[in-house]
Amino acid sequence: MNRTYYENHRLERNAHDKEYYRKHQTEVLLQKKEYYRKNKVKRYAKMKAWYHVPIGSKCEKCGSVRNLERHHADYGKPLEVQTLCRSCHGQLHLSLKVEA
Ligand SMILES: [Zn+2]
Numbered sequence: 528m529n530r531t532y533y534e535n536h537r538l539e540r541n542a543h544d545k546e547y548y549r550k551h552q553t554e555v556l557l558q559k560k561e562y563y564r565k566n567k568v569k570r571y572a573k574m575k576a577w578y579h580v581p582i583g584s585k586c587e588k589c590g591s592v593r594n595l596e597r598h599h600a601d602y603g604k605p606l607e608v609q610t611l612c613r614s615c616h617g618q619l620h621l622s623l624k625v626e627a
Pocket residue numbers: 586587588589590591611612613614615616
């Protein structure tokens with residue numbers, strides 16, 4: 528095999544791999560960043576609600592008075608919460624396909 532060709536090919540491959548990893552790494556980092564950002568917003572909303580919004584006396588869906596939880600329709604609005612029992616809350620999140 529022509530050594531120069533082989534060398535060039537190897538360098539090309541390395542460059543390609545580097546590019547791939549660079550892109551990949553950026554993606555992973557962005558995902559991580561997004562995850563932490565969302566988590567931060569979520570934690571902040573929960574904390575705010577916990578301090579400032581008294582939980583309702585019953586579930587807004589089924590009227591249960593047990594295992595009540597606060598639900599945020601929008602974590603960007605920390606003070607807008609719904610009172611739901613644990614099972615309605617779980618079901619809601621299943622249908623929304625987002626974590627509680
Ligand atoms: Zn309920």
